[in-house]
Amino acid sequence: MSNVKPPSRWSGAAPSKWPGERLGFPDEGRGSVGRPGRRIFALLIDWAACFVVYAAFFFQNPWASTIIFMVEQIVLIAFTGGGFGHLILGLRVVKVDGTYAGWWRPIIRTALLVLTIPALIWDSDQRGLHDVFAGTVLVRR
Numbered sequence: 578m579s580n581v582k583p584p585s586r587w588s589g590a591a592p593s594k595w596p597g598e599r600l601g602f603p604d605e606g607r608g609s610v611g612r613p614g615r616r617i618f619a620l621l622i623d624w625a626a627c628f629v630v631y632a633a634f635f636f637q638n639p640w641a642s643t644i645i646f647m648v649e650q651i652v653l654i655a656f657t658g659g660g661f662g663h664l665i666l667g668l669r670v671v672k673v674d675g676t677y678a679g680w681w682r683p684i685i686r687t688a689l690l691v692l693t694i695p696a697l698i699w700d701s702d703q704r705g706l707h708d709v710f711a712g713t714v715l716v717r718r
Contacts, residue, residue, distance in 0.1 A: 592701050593701050595609075596609075596610040596701070597610035597703075599701075599702060600714060601674075601675075608675065608716055608717065610703050610704075610714060610717075611668045611703075611716060612703070615666050615667075615717075616668070618662065618666060619659075619660070619662030619663050619666045619668055620662060621662065622660075622661055622662030622665055622666070623646065623649060623650065623660045623661055623663075624646065626649065626661045626662075627642055628642060630645050631645055643691060646691070647688070647691060649661070650683060650687040651683045651684055651687050654670050654682075654683035654686070655678070655679070655680045655683045658678065659715075667718045668715050668716065668717060668718065669715070669716060670682075670683070670714075670715055670716075671713065672712055672713055673712055673714055675716070678713050682711045682712060683711075685707075685710060686707050686708060686710075689706065689707035689710060689711070690705075694706075695710070702714070
C-alpha cells in the first residue's frame, strides 16, 4: 500500500522538502513548480506588455491597464496555458493534477491576482492564495 496521497486542491500548511512535493510534482525540471524569480519576472513581462497597449490606446482611463492585464491573463491562460511572461519564461498554469486549467480557473486566479494580497501569501508549495483558491499551480514547461 502506498503512502502517497493524491493531489489536493487545498495543500495544507505542512512543510515539504521541495515546492510541489505534496502535490506530486518533481523537484526540478519539466513539471516542477515555477520558482519565485521566474514567476515575478513573468509577471513583470505581462505588466509591461499590457502597459504598452494601455499607453498606445487607453492612456486616459485609470482602469484600462488593469482590465487589459485581466483579459490578457484570462484569455491566454485558458487557451495557451499562460500569459506572455509565462510562455516566454517556460511556465504554464495547470490544475493541481497537472492537467489543463480550463476556462473558469483562470478567471478566479486572475481576479485574486489583481487584488495583490492573495498573491503575496504563499504555502510551502510556493502557491499563492490565488492559485490555492483556483486549484492551480504554475509549473515549468
